[in-house]
Amino acid sequence: MALQISATNPEHPALLLELPWHVPLEEWPEEYLVPLPRGISRHVVRYARAGAEVVAVKELAERPAVREYELLRTLDRLGIPAVDPLAVVTGRTDQDGAPLEPVLITRHLGGSMPYRSMFETTMRPTTVHRLMDALAVLLVRLHLAGFAWGDCSLSNTLFRRDAGAYAAYLVDAETGDLHPSLSRGQREYDIDLARVNISGEMLDLEAAGNLHPSVDPIAFGHEICDRYNALWDELTRTSVYPAGKHHYMERRIRRLNDLGFDVAEMQIEHSSNGDTVTFVPKVVDAGHHQRQLLRLTGMDAEENQARRLLNDLESWMATQDDYAPGDPLGARPEVLAHRWVRDVFRPTVRAVPKELRGSMDPAELYHELLEHRWYLSERAQHDIGLDAAVEDYVTNVLSRQVGTVPHASDEDEDEAPDGAATPV
Template sequence: MALQISATNPEHPALLLALPWHLPLEEWPDEYLVPLPRGISRHVVRYARAGDEVIAVKELAERPALREYELLRDLDRLGIPAVDPLAVVTGRADEAGDPLEPVLITRHLRGSQPYRSMFETTMRPATMHRLMDALAVLLVRLHLAGFAWGDCSLSNTLFRRDAGAYAAYLVDAETGDLHPRLSSGQRDYDLDLARVNISGELLDLEASGALHPSVDPVEFGMEICARYGDLWQELTRTSVYPAGKYHYIERRIRRLNELGFDVAEMQIQHSSNGDTVTFVPKVVDAGHHQRQLLRLTGLDAEENQARRLLNDLESWMATQDDYAPGDPLAARPEVLAHRWVRDVFRPTVRAVPLELRGAMDPAEIYHELLEHRWYLSEGAQHDIGLDTAVEDYIENVLPKARDTLEAVTPE
């Protein structure tokens, strides 16, 4: 059987053909590989370079490779945080003509890390709580979309920094299934697997001495269940309000927005006697602040980054002479937002030398600078300004040891 590359982008096959498909993945020469941290996997996985892109290459049988490729494409269409599928390569053979396993190719998620590399130095419990938050949000989003993961674990997740918190991405969909809607039993099964897997992974870290002594692996495994349950309840519960108190519904929607979710479809029903109103969110979409930032500025960021940037944008807009909400002659928010990107955001980010940025994306850099300005302003008891904060950040923060969670940047 001839080598065959099934790809999402017509440009990718030409780039991928240059890779040594006649060799088992374990035997690929270093000249093709990129030294990035890898998590534990049932399969052989390597990071390689294809043109200007860094890709993850995973060997597995043809049927599961094609199935996972399609599932990842489905998740991409649904807007679920997951690695980006690029291609499946089949028909591989070595120089003697013996068949080799097909491979699934995904795009490396820049700035992300597997959980094991994050524990190379002892991680504080507060940071681990933020990881559990991120994983709970990911699992809820998957379940709202009708996706049963079948193997939720830290090993099957990548984490990216997100304005002081973390964003979790699904990296292995091999055991997943997509349904129109999940039953409570399907969700509970996924959640129980997550609890067992996470406890086991943390026990393994404890045995190797990489876990903070105050962390109980079993308790942290239970924590994912509690955090998932609280979030699921908030997103899906039925609310009953007194008739005429429609601002209660608006308050509930605002609360969901604060959590980073939009209510795309809802059901409002009056009781038979007209005394009460029942409100049920029917369709809840994540990424409220992401969509708002993208619409206003064209910037694509993680949810917490987007929330922070929007706050700074609103503060900056209030200082502009042509900002007058409600005045038809005033500049529209989109105009001001693009001016903020041009005059504030981009110059600030560009002031940070490329060689000092590491794996941080522009939105994360800007968030770090805002945090540093706040810290310096608190010490000075007055606003020191963004320019001064940038200078001090470059001189005194970046040259020092990197945060232990910063991913390795391929050269």
């Protein structure tokens, strides 16, 4: 059978042809390899250079190689942190024509490390806790996407520093399976496997003298379960809020944002006891909020501003009688966004005297007002509303800064950016 390279990018096959596919991976010459730390694997794995790319090459049977390749491509489309699949190579033979195992090729994740390399110098317990946090977030993201890992462990994960914390990436999807959603039993099976695997890996580190004396391997195995359950509950639980406690919704959204998740949908169902709020979190890519706000309202804001304004827009839309996601008779989000700009955003901005706004553009000013409302509502333990927040902000914040805040220009800042009032 002739050599076949199935790749995601048409440019990759030509680059990959330069590698010695007629040689068993374990015997590849050093000239093709890149000396990077490797984790423990049940398969032979090597890092090699293909053109400007550094790739990970893993030998395994054809069927699991193709299956893992497709699973990794699906995870990539879903935005799940995992290694990037590049190609599957089949039809390999040695110089004598004897068949060799196919290989799965993934892109090396720059700046990442396998856990054993990180423990070569004894890690502080606080750092180990951060690794558990990162792995718990990864496992939750997989489960939210309907992916049952089947072999969650430190060995099947790469870690990369992320603004003082760590981000975890799935490396081995061979045992995984994708479903529309996971049952509680499927999730608990994954969690229990993670507990057993991590405790065993920690015991190995302890035996090798690479574990801090204060770290209990068994306790850390249980810790992944505790952290996973707390995060899963925060992301998926239904919250019931008393009337007038809408700032509790704001608090919930903030906690989700701090955990790295965004509220893609929010539904409010009125009940006799209060407002039942269901959150559906979704991990989104960089610039998502800017694009979404621009599409809905015509406003071009910074990413953090856009995130804040979209959260407020989502909360407001969920209180409207004609908001019915999925119902063809309900108002479209673009229509509601137009109404929010007209009835909420613009009147709120206009309520602040121009001479007190300084150089703040409307989006930044509205963001500041939302932040002020949040702090006042937390202090009062009820939602004080935008009108009261604007009055307090003007009186107790802007008026006291009037001597230091630059005066507004002669341009009319009362209006939202061009197009904000005509998205439909």
